[in-house]
Amino acid sequence: xxxxxxxxxxxxxxxxxxxxxxxxxxxxxxxxxxxxxxxxxxxxxxxxxxxxxxxxxxxxxxxxxxxxxxxxxxxxxxxxxxxxxxxxxxxxxxxxxxxxxxxxxxxxxxxxxxxxxxxxxxxxxxxxxxxxxxxxxxxxxxxxxxxxxxxxxxxxxxxxxxxxxxxxxxxxxxxxxxxxxxxxxxxxxxxxxxxxxxxxxxxxxxxxxxxxxxxxxxxxxxxxxxxxxxxxxxxxxxxxxxxxxxxxxxxxxxxxxxxxxxxxxxxxxxxxxxxxxxxxxxxxxxxxxxxxxxxxxxxxxxxx
Amino acid sequence: xxxxxxxxxxxxxxxxxxxxxxxxxxxxxxxxxxxxxxxxxxxxxxxxxxxxxxxxxxxxxxxxxxxxxxxxxxxxxxxxxxxxxxxxxxxxxxxxxxxxxxxxxxxxxxxxxxxxxxxxxxxxxxxxxxxxxxxxxxxxxxxxxxxxxxxxxxxxxxxxxxxxxxxxxxxxxxxxxxxxxxxxxxxxxxxxxxxxxxxxxxxxxxxxxxxxxxxxxxxxxxxxxxxxxxxxxxxxxxxxxxxxxxxxxx
Numbered sequence: 001x002x003x004x005x006x007x008x009x010x011x012x013x014x015x016x017x018x019x020x021x022x023x024x025x026x027x028x029x030x031x032x033x034x035x036x037x038x039x040x041x042x043x044x045x046x047x048x049x050x051x052x053x054x055x056x057x058x059x060x061x062x063x064x065x066x067x068x069x070x071x072x073x074x075x076x077x078x079x080x081x082x083x084x085x086x087x088x089x090x091x092x093x094x095x096x097x098x099x100x101x102x103x104x105x106x107x108x109x110x111x112x113x114x115x116x117x118x119x120x121x122x123x124x125x126x127x128x129x130x131x132x133x134x135x136x137x138x139x140x141x142x143x144x145x146x147x148x149x150x151x152x153x154x155x156x157x158x159x160x161x162x163x164x165x166x167x168x169x170x171x172x173x174x175x176x177x178x179x180x181x182x183x184x185x186x187x188x189x190x191x192x193x194x195x196x197x198x199x200x201x202x203x204x205x206x207x208x209x210x211x212x213x214x215x216x217x218x219x220x221x222x223x224x225x226x227x228x229x230x231x232x233x234x235x236x237x238x239x240x241x242x243x244x245x246x247x248x249x250x251x252x253x254x255x256x257x258x259x260x261x262x263x264x265x266x267x268x269x270x271x272x273x274x275x276x277x278x279x280x281x282x283x284x285x286x287x288x289x290x291x292x293x294x295x296x297x298x299x300x301x302x303x304x
Numbered sequence: 305x306x307x308x309x310x311x312x313x314x315x316x317x318x319x320x321x322x323x324x325x326x327x328x329x330x331x332x333x334x335x336x337x338x339x340x341x342x343x344x345x346x347x348x349x350x351x352x353x354x355x356x357x358x359x360x361x362x363x364x365x366x367x368x369x370x371x372x373x374x375x376x377x378x379x380x381x382x383x384x385x386x387x388x389x390x391x392x393x394x395x396x397x398x399x400x401x402x403x404x405x406x407x408x409x410x411x412x413x414x415x416x417x418x419x420x421x422x423x424x425x426x427x428x429x430x431x432x433x434x435x436x437x438x439x440x441x442x443x444x445x446x447x448x449x450x451x452x453x454x455x456x457x458x459x460x461x462x463x464x465x466x467x468x469x470x471x472x473x474x475x476x477x478x479x480x481x482x483x484x485x486x487x488x489x490x491x492x493x494x495x496x497x498x499x500x501x502x503x504x505x506x507x508x509x510x511x512x513x514x515x516x517x518x519x520x521x522x523x524x525x526x527x528x529x530x531x532x533x534x535x536x537x538x539x540x541x542x543x544x545x546x547x548x549x550x551x552x553x554x
Contacts, residue, residue, distance in 0.1 A: 066544025232533030
C-alpha cells in the first residue's frame, strides 16, 4: 500500500516504512540506544530528501525518548538538575545547528555535511565499540576496571555546582559544553545524540551509570523538540505523516527488542551493533567517494 | 534573448489566432476526462485522458506542460576523493513536467521551425539563467542536466506517447502523470499540423492540487509553521506516553 508523504512530496510503501521503524526500533530496544543514527541514514537510502529525513527523525526521537524517560523516571534514575544544565547547552547548540542547517541548505552543501558527519561519527563509534567488545570478550573473566576520580584541569573550572543525584560537585560549564555539542549534532544529523552524550557523561563528568541514561533521555526530549520546532519554522522539513509511521513501527519494535536484548550477552550485543554501525558507515562512505550517476543535480529553487 | 521574446509573442498571437479560428471554422476541439488531478494520501500517479476532434486531414501533437519553476543546477567535482557540489546555476522558466503525444513520429510531419517556436520536444525547451549577466561557457551542459534529471524522475519524457485516431477524426490519448508531480496549473496544448503548416492550435488547462489531509498538512506546515511544529511535538509526546502506558500494563 502506497502512501503519499505531504512534506517529502513522494509516495512510499507504508509497510516498508513500518518495517523500517520496527527494525530500527527493535535494534534500539536490543542495544538500548536511540536508533536515530541508524534510522536517518536508512531514510536517505530510501530516497527521502536528507533535509526531511533529519528534521522528521528529530520528531520521532521526541516520542521514543518520552517513552524511555518515563520508565527511568519511575525508578528515580533522572538527575533533573544535571538534565537542566545539559538542556540549556542543548537549546543553544541546536538553535545554532538549525540556523547552520538553513545556511548550508541554501549553499547546496547540506547533504554533504550531513553525510560527512555521519561517516565521521559512525566510524569512530563503530570502531570504539568493536575494540571494546573484542577486548571484553577476551577478558570477560577479569573484573571491570576501577573508575577512580582523577583530578584534571576540568576540576579547576569556575561556576561549580552541586549535583546531588549524581553525587558530583563540578563546574556547570562542563555539562553545558557537552549539551551545546550534542544539540548541534541533533540539529545537523537528526539524532538524539545519546551515543555521544552517554560516554561523555560517564567518562568526562564521572556520573554514576544508573542515572546516565534517564538524564540523557530527558535532555534529548527537549533538544529534539526544539529541533522539531525550529526545523518546522525555518525549513518546513518535518513530515508528520512520515514521523507517525516511524513512531508506530519504532515503539512496537523497541518492546520486542528489549525482550530479545535481555536474552543476549552484553559484549556480543556491542560487537553486533558495532558491525551494523560500520556497515552503514561503509555504505555512506562509498556513496560519497564513488563517481555519481550524474555529476549534476537539481536543488530546490523558488518553485518548491 | 530578443529572438525568444519574439517567439513568445508569436506563440501568444498564434494562440489567440488559433482560438479565434476555432470560433469560425472549429478546427480542433479538445476535452479532458478530468480537468482536476487531486493528490490524496493514496496518490500513486494517474493517467491524463484527452479526447478531441480534428476535422479535415493533418497530424496532431499534444504537449502537456507543468507550471514553470526556478531550478538550481549544481555540478559536483571531486575534492579530496569526495564528490562536492561546486558550480551552480539558477535557471528560470523550467516546466515542472513535460510530456507529449502524437499520432506518428514527430520528424515525419513536424517542421523544425514550428517545433522550435512552440517549444515542442525536449530539445526545444528554452531555459534561461536567472542572472542574465552570467552566461556560463558550459550553459548547455547545465541545460541538458535538467533534461536528464527530470527524465530520471519521470517528469519529462523524450518520446511522444501514442495518440490514436478512432474514425471521424476523433482522437484519444493517455498521458501518464507520475506520483512525484508538482502542484499547479498545467497547460495542455494541441497542435494540428497540415502539410508542414500549423493549421490550428488549442490550449486547455488542467489543475493539479493536493487534496484532503495531504493538502491540509502541507498548507499547515507552510502557512503556520510555528503551530505545526508545536503540534508535531505534542503528537510525539502523546505517542511516547501511550506506548509506555500500553506496554507497562501488559
